[in-house]
Amino acid sequence: MKVAFQSLFPALTALIAFILTLLCLFAGSQRNLLDNADLLTLYTPEGSSNTANNFYSIHVMSYCQGTLAQVEPGEMSFSRNVTECSSRKILFAFNPTDAWPEEITHGPTLEWPRVISDDFNAFTLTSRSMAVFYIIGVGAIGFALLSRVWSFITGKEQTGLFEFGFLVLGALSISIASIIATVIAFEFVPLINAHGDGFNVSAQYGKKFLGMTWASTGLLIVGSLSSFVNVFFRDYEEPAMPAPKDEEG
Template identity: 70%
Template sequence: MARPNLKGLFPVAAAFIAFILTLLCLFAGTQRNLLDGADILTLYTPEGGSNSGVHEFYSIHVMSYCQGILDTVEPGAPGSARNVTQCSDRQILFSFDPTNAWSEAITHGPTLEWPRVISDDFHAFRLTTQAMAVMYCVGVSAVGAVLLVRVSSFISRRMQQGPFEFGFFVLGSLSMSIASIIATVVAFEFVALINAHGDGSNVSASYGTKFLGMSWAAAGLLLAGSIVSLVNLIRRPHVESPPDEEGLEKLEG
C-alpha cells in the first residue's frame, strides 16, 4: 500500500487552514454574533449608557466596529459579559474615529470626560490600520491563488505549477506577517497609549488575544507552507516530455 506524500499534502493543508483563518480575521465583527469577540482592541467607556448616547464598549475590527453594553454576570463571578447591540457596515479601508461615532456634545461633555488627545491617537493610526486591512486582503488573495494553483495542477498533471505555488505562498506569507506585525503594534502600543492618555478619565482599552492568535497562526502556517513548498520544488525530479513517434523511429533506425 502506497504511503501518502505528507510533504505534498502539507502545503495545501496549511494554505486551506490559513485561508479560513484570514477570512475570519477579515470578516470578524462585520455582523452581530460573527466573531464579535475577536477584535483588535476594545475601547471601554464605562460612563456610557442609554442616557448619554454612548455605549459602554466599542470593539474595533479590521473592516468594522461593534458597540454594546456590559452586562453583569452572576454574583461572585469576576468581570462582565459583553452584549453587542450593533455593528457598523464593513469597509475595506476602515478606520475607527470616535468623533464620527459620537456627536461633539458627547465627546466634549462632562458625562464621558473624553480626552481629546485620544481622538488624535486614532487619527494618527488611521493610515496604519488601513494599510493593515490591505495586507490582509492581499494575503487572503494570495492564499486563494495557492489553492487554485493546486486544483489546476490536479486537473492538468503535466503542467509544472510548483514555482507559481511557491510564489503565491511567499506573497501570502509576507502579507500576513506584515499585517500581523501591524495588528500587534496597534494592539499593544495603541492600547497602552489610550490607557495612558485616558488615565483619570472614564476611558480605557484592551487588546484582543483571539484576533492576534488567528492572525499569527495564519502567518505561521503560510511560512511553514512556503518552506515545504520550496523543498518540494527543489527536490522535484525533472519530468521530460515523452519523445514523439518520429523520434522513436530515428532511434530505432
C-alpha cells in the same frame, strides 16, 4: 503515500491559513460573527454616570458596539451584549468622535479626552494598510490553492512553482499585517490607556485575534518552506525499482 502527503502539505497549510485569514478580515462585520475576535476593545463611560459599561469592539473592516452587564452582583466578571455593527469598509479606520454618542463627548460631567481621537487619527494610515495587506494575502493564498486544484485536474506538477510564489507572497503579506496588529496591541493600546486614565476610558487588545493572525502566518511560512523543498529538491515520483534478474543455471 508519503510522497503524496509531502506534495499536498503546502496546500493543506494554505487552506487552513486561508480560513483563518478570512476570519480575521471579516470578524465583526455583522452581529454574532466573531465579534469577540477583535483587534482591540475600547471601554467608555456611559456619560452622566461616568461608569464604564459601554464598549466598542474594533475590527479590521468594521466596529461593533454594545454594553457590558455584570454576570453576578458584586463580581468583576461582565458579559458583552453587542447591539450593532458598522458597515464593512475595506479602508476602515475607527473614529471615536464619530462613533461615540454626544453625551459622552459633550457630557456635562465628563471632560472629553480629545487626545484619544488624535491617537486614532495618527493610526488611521496604519489601520488601513493592515487591511490592504490582509486582502493581498487572501488573494495570494487563493491563487496558490487554485494552482494546486489546476495541478490536480490536469495531472501536471509544473504549477508547483506558481504555488510556491503565491505562498511566499501570502506569507509576506500576512506577516506584515500580523506585525501591524501586534504593534497596535502592545504600543497603541497602552497609549490609549495612558491618555484615558482619569476619564474612565480604557482599551484591551484582542488575544484571540492575535492568535488567529499569527497562526495563519506560521502556517504560511511552513507551507512556503515545504513548497520550496517540493519544487527544488524533491522529485514527485519515486524511481522505479529495477526488476530482479533471473539467475541462469
